[in-house]
Amino acid sequence: MNSQILPSPTQVDVHNGVFALKNNCVISYESTGAQTANYLISQLKRSTGFDFKIKTKSIKKGILFKIADTELNLGKEAYLLEVTPKLITITASSEVGMFYAVQSLLQLFPVEVFSSAKQSIKKWEVTCQIIIDQPKYAFRSFMLDSGRQFQSVEFIKRYLDFMALLKMNVFHWHLTEGQGWRIEIKKYPLLTSVGSNVAKGKEQNGFYTQEDIRDIVAYAKSKHITVIPEIDVPGHSEAALTAYPEYTCFQKAPESVMSFSSHLFCAGNENTYDFLENVLDEICELFPGEYIHLGGDEAPKKDWNRCEKCQNKIVVEGLHNSHDLQLYFSKRLANYLKKKNKKVIFWGDVVYQEGTKLPDNVVVEWWNWRRHKDTALKNAIKRGHQVIAGSNYYSYLNFPVTPWSRYKENRTFDLKTIYEQNPSDLENPNALVLGMSASLWTDWHVQEHMIDRRVFPRIYALTEQMWHVGERLSFDDFYAQVKLKYKLLKILGIDYGPAMKTDVSDDFKWD
Ligand SMILES: [Zn+2]
Known part of the structure; x- marks a missing residue:
């Protein structure tokens, strides 16, 4: 099955005829759909220059948002999109399903519909078809490391836009690292005044004010994306511990490191718990979502x-x-957050060995395939924890297609490898597997301007694995569809990189 939409919908049936969008088109919704109808209008207006009329009743001509009858059994994010010569009908059980239908519908128009300025296209037509679609996983995440390298608020919002287009619904924001603490905490001002500029590079300095955070969380929400903050403890915390060395084991400010060190928050000091709980109080105020990520990876003892x-x-x-x-340290913090009705995500390191049982609000993010294969996945399931599959092979998009800086050949891969060999792409996932993640770490100075060419186009393989239900396209057919998206990426101003090792020219620069 081929369609113009990525990630691929569950089912597409193409019919004869076209729907032609005209000036003064009527867009109508009944009880639900006002938000998405207005979103669609704002998208269509910019590129077509057309005016639209809003109605709140059933129509025979135009674009209609319809709430699904219960017998249709459409899940929260599922939708039905029906294009006939006179009428486009979007049926879903919620605004979010309608929003994903719109993401698909926009991809059926001439690609210029994504332009931010008026385009002189003669016919804004969509081929008649019926699409039934729903996601494979409820949790489809993109992780960005703002700890090692700082990115601007505009850059983050730009990525939230891309995530919506890719039907991803979780922005996992890695906000703290050895190289920088990026989030304002009112009670502990040194975290940012000291901790946000411990590293040397210009792009490694900076932090988000609480106002910035609220702005980003609200922007994400408008695109049905939940923001999960990550406060990585007890390791990867050298920046925080430089600001507050009294919480280290030996009251000494650590050196800032790119990777990780054994300078951890002291777990024997009760003051450490008070400090972290106070930080988490402010974090919970800022992020209303269900999850907080507390890291827990790479903490040598x-x-x-x-x-x-x-x-x-x-x-x-x-x-x-x-x-x-x-x-014990992880359990205390998880229990603290449980009282605030939060679930806590830890990296897989917390389940490698036996020991103190973690509470039932703990979710495990499986990452280290290169060293531990699927140990974290198996152990988490054995202990009854939900799992997010984000194995470094092949979900870490900072690993370039060909070697760069400290990324040697064994830390490179291309679109085909992700599509065909990603261990996180589970055929029959256990019911405890909540979803998948794609990650972009910024170690070895992956600066803002280098991110697009690592993420795109390879993220299409990951979102296909997160979203698509049913039989997959062959790799060649899939790659052909990805190439058809290059024009869209250009219009969106995405500086996409090569997809395949064989596509990388001798003079291509990853930096
Ligand atoms: Zn200690």
């Missing part, structure tokens, strides 16, 4: 093993070792 307070905590709490101490 050298300092904890030598720290009197940490070792004492292990004895007092009857823990086995320093790994178990991290589970």
Whole structure:
């Protein structure tokens, strides 16, 4: 099955005839759909220059948003899109389903419909067809590392727009790192005045004010995207600990590192918990979504093993070792957030070994396929935790198509490898698998201007795996469809890179 839409819909039946959009077209909704109808009008107006008439009743000519009858059994994000010569009908059970129908409908028009200025196209036509569509997973995430490199608010919003087009619904925002603390916390001003500029590069300095955060969360919400903040603890915290060295094991500000170090938040010091709980109070105020990500990856225990307070905590709490101490630390924070009705996501590192049981509001994000294969996936399921599949092979889009900087050959891959070999692309996922993630880390100075060419076009393979239900296209057919999107990417101002190793010219620059 071929269509002009990516990710591919579940079912497309093309018929004869076309719907031609004309000036003064009527767009109508009944009880639900006002928000999406207005969104569609704003998109169509810019490029066509047409005027539109809004009505709130059933119509025979124009574009109609219709709430689905219960017997249609359409899930929250599912939709039915019917194009006939006189009428386009969008049927869904909620605004979000209607929103995804609009994302599909726009892709059926001439691609110039995505332009931000009026285009001189003679015929704004859509081929008659019926589309039935729904996502494979409820959780479809894009992660951006704003910790190692800072990106502007405009850049983040631009990516939220792209995510909506790709029908992704979670923006996982990695806000803290050894190289920078990026979010204003009123109670602890040094986190940003000191922690946001511990690294050397110009693009590595900066932070988001609480006003910026609210603006981004609201913008995301208008596109049906939930923002999940990540406060990575106890490791990857050198920037915060430079600002507040009293929370390290030896009260000493650590060196800033690009990767990670054993300078962790001291888990034996009760003041650490007070500090982090106060931070989380402000985080929960700013992010109304269901989830908070607390990291938990790559925390070597050298300092904890030598720290009197940490070792004492292990004895007092009857823990086995320093790994178990991290589970105790994670459990305390997860329980704190449980009282605020939040679920907590940790990276897979927390389930590699046996130890203290984590509470039932913990979700595990499986990432380290390169070193641990599917250990995190299996162990999380065994312990009854929900899982997000985001294995570094092949969901880390910062791994370029060909080697660059410290990314050697074994940390490169292309569109075909993602499409055919991604371990996270599970054929019959366990019911505990909540969804998938795509990630863009910014280590080794992946600056703002280098991100598009890493993310695009390869993210199309990942969103196909997150969204599409049913039989897949062959790779060659899929790649042909991706290439048809290059014109759209150009119109959107996306500086897309090569898809395949064989497409990379000798003079191509990843930076
Ligand atoms: Zn300690």
